[in-house]
Amino acid sequence: MKEYHKALLIWYDNQGRNLPWRAKGEQTVNPYHVWLSEIMLQQTTVVTVIPYFLSFIQRWPTFQQLAEASLDDILHAWQGLGYYARARNLHLCAKKITNDYKGKLPTSSDELIKLPGIGPYTARAIAAIAFNEHVLPVDGNIARILSRLYAISIPLPDGMPEIQNAASAFAPQTRPGDFAQAMMDLGATVCTPRAPLCEKCPFKPTCKAHALGIAAELPLKNKKLVRPQKYTIAYILKREDGAILLRKRPEKGLLGGMMGVPTSEWQLEKVESNNIGKDAPFTTHWKSLEGRINHSFTHFDLEVESYYGSICSKKAETLDGVWVFLHQLSHYALPKLFKKIIETSFKEIEPH
Numbered sequence: 001m002k003e004y005h006k007a008l009l010i011w012y013d014n015q016g017r018n019l020p021w022r023a024k025g026e027q028t029v030n031p032y033h034v035w036l037s038e039i040m041l042q043q044t045t046v047v048t049v050i051p052y053f054l055s056f057i058q059r060w061p062t063f064q065q066l067a068e069a070s071l072d073d074i075l076h077a078w079q080g081l082g083y084y085a086r087a088r089n090l091h092l093c094a095k096k097i098t099n100d101y102k103g104k105l106p107t108s109s110d111e112l113i114k115l116p117g118i119g120p121y122t123a124r125a126i127a128a129i130a131f132n133e134h135v136l137p138v139d140g141n142i143a144r145i146l147s148r149l150y151a152i153s154i155p156l157p158d159g160m161p162e163i164q165n166a167a168s169a170f171a172p173q174t175r176p177g178d179f180a181q182a183m184m185d186l187g188a189t190v191c192t193p194r195a196p197l198c199e200k201c202p203f204k205p206t207c208k209a210h211a212l213g214i215a216a217e218l219p220l221k222n223k224k225l226v227r228p229q230k231y232t233i234a235y236i237l238k239r240e241d242g243a244i245l246l247r248k249r250p251e252k253g254l255l256g257g258m259m260g261v262p263t264s265e266w267q268l269e270k271v272e273s274n275n276i277g278k279d280a281p282f283t284t285h286w287k288s289l290e291g292r293i294n295h296s297f298t299h300f301d302l303e304v305e306s307y308y309g310s311i312c313s314k315k316a317e318t319l320d321g322v323w324v325f326l327h328q329l330s331h332y333a334l335p336k337l338f339k340k341i342i343e344t345s346f347k348e349i350e351p352h
């Protein structure tokens with residue numbers, strides 16, 4: 001093992017983070033915990049993930065128990081973690097592992113990548129951490145460390161192949177799982193994006209960017225692409241007793257299978273004023289509400305204009321969906337976007 005590998009592992013043994021999905025001391029790694037945490041950590045921070053992870057393993061301690069849970073229960077428990085496609089894939093993956101792999105995760109990254117919700121990074125992370133495969137997964141943190149260690153000056157994402165090559169050469173044969181986790185911790189706590197703490201870093205003697213005094217400037221990034229802007233109308237339909245209409249969104253597509261107030265299609269053009277009621281769940285006088293909601297998804301921004309209408313109980317019975325009082329909203333798998341829409345709208349509809 002090279003000196004810098006040893007230095008990092010010593011640093012990790014002394015200063016690595018204590019996380020609930022990691023095996024400590026003589027404990028054996030639990031592949032279910034590793035898989036669950038890696039899926040939850042996709043696009044979400046460690047601090048946010050910890051309580052969700054603990055509640056999932058308490059409620060569904062094995063692949064089989066998770067596979068037998070209902071998707072609605074999983075989506076509800078996932079509420080607040082965002083990127084709900086992950087929760088649907090989590091369920092699919094648990095079913096596949098239970099049915100096709102006798103409840104055991106495959107042990108190589110080549111097999112893991114065939115499972116739902118597992119991309120190249122997650123496959124390598126699980127294979128390294130749970131099964132000690134000799135690979136180094138490259139996420140944003142690890143890409144940053146490698147770009148600095150080798151002073152790679154090609155802006156991202158074009159520089160990614162060079163970083164991947166560096167990663168392949170960099171993973172040690174010994175303790176590759178601990179090494180990968182050590183890199184994750186180093187990126188999160190020492191080799192941070194804006195102000196790397198090089199004085200505390202075990203790689204300091206070999207780091208090219210540190211030697212050149214350009215650590216904080218790397219990795220370089222291509223200018224951000226302009227994200228598409230989409231528009232939609234949200235319909236807050238209130239029954240005479242105060243309940244509002246929620247509908248389940250189609251299983252496929254963004255926020256699929258989640259509950260929400262009905263909306264028009266999410267489109268690239270603003271909805272024309274004479275088309276406001278076109279996709280409404282009911283024909284009534286729709287009143288415009290002032291508050292606009294702007295919400296960012298990974299690949300586009302969404303502007304939501306809300307409209308408010310009312311309906312009598314008898315006619316309400318004829319509509320698809322569920323009628324929910326505001327105090328019952330927490331019982332439903334409601335994404336942040338719809339919570340924001342409902343909260344903002346009710347500040348106008350019922351200001352007191």
Ligand code: SF4
Pocket residue numbers: 145148149190191192196197198199201202203204207208209210215
């Ligand atoms: S020496 Fe500095 S720039 Fe280099 S890896 Fe360590 S913290 Fe990052």
